[in-house]
Amino acid sequence: MTTAPDFLVDALGHQHAPAPAARIVCLVPSITELLCDLGLAGELVGRTGFCIHPRDVVAAIPKVGGTKDVNIEKIRKLAPTHVVVNIDENARPTVEKLAAFVPHVVVTHPNTPRDNVPLARLMGGIFGAEEAAARWCLAFEAEYAALHASPKGPARTVLYCIWQDPWMTVSKDTYIANMLAELGWRVPDLGTDRYPRFAWSQALVDGLDAVLLSTEPYRFTEDHADALEKQLGIPVVLVDGEMMSWYGSRALAGLRYLQTLK
Numbered sequence: 001m002t003t004a005p006d007f008l009v010d011a012l013g014h015q016h017a018p019a020p021a022a023r024i025v026c027l028v029p030s031i032t033e034l035l036c037d038l039g040l041a042g043e044l045v046g047r048t049g050f051c052i053h054p055r056d057v058v059a060a061i062p063k064v065g066g067t068k069d070v071n072i073e074k075i076r077k078l079a080p081t082h083v084v085v086n087i088d089e090n091a092r093p094t095v096e097k098l099a100a101f102v103p104h105v106v107v108t109h110p111n112t113p114r115d116n117v118p119l120a121r122l123m124g125g126i127f128g129a130e131e132a133a134a135r136w137c138l139a140f141e142a143e144y145a146a147l148h149a150s151p152k153g154p155a156r157t158v159l160y161c162i163w164q165d166p167w168m169t170v171s172k173d174t175y176i177a178n179m180l181a182e183l184g185w186r187v188p189d190l191g192t193d194r195y196p197r198f199a200w201s202q203a204l205v206d207g208l209d210a211v212l213l214s215t216e217p218y219r220f221t222e223d224h225a226d227a228l229e230k231q232l233g234i235p236v237v238l239v240d241g242e243m244m245s246w247y248g249s250r251a252l253a254g255l256r257y258l259q260t261l262k
Contacts, residue, residue, distance in 0.1 A: 152262075
């Protein structure tokens, strides 16, 4: 009798066995991209409408709603053996409904850039793409080493905005904040929520070196950045939200992108 490798354990501590002939529904856009890049597009039978990369590949994979408004019945008809979900992206009640009829629910929660390595190993190990995952991990390690070999800029306190009306930001215990931490940057403590709402005040602005406006999930633009910079009197920079928040495949480009922000 064989047992699953120790690294095939998801974010909730559930052990998974190798399943190279799986039927996968992925409800996490960045992981859909990773699965495709690991050569597993043929096993993907469903994805969300936000799973847009790689565009030419995912176009042939059926949509099952969004990350928050999943169409349970569409997934049921696809008869997946596995559904891949994420603690931040997908609502717990939805995941519980899926667990009632999908044999295997793989829960993910990468929270730092380095969490991409076990994430890739988990996906590759479960779905029969170990060699591709190992190559991807080597590429990640090379990019990570290059980032830390480059000259470091000054430490900064930055407010990373993901929404307006209401204004929302990220806490220090998020993937985005940990990406910024690779530069020696920190985000202000604005409460206990992972994605807290906030109100502008002079006291808040006085504690910042800069404001970063993300292109997703809210579609901030250069016009937003210019207007807010005039209002606040400190630098306001538009940043690529995919580069900062998409773990998995896009993390390779994300590490390179960090160097442009120094």
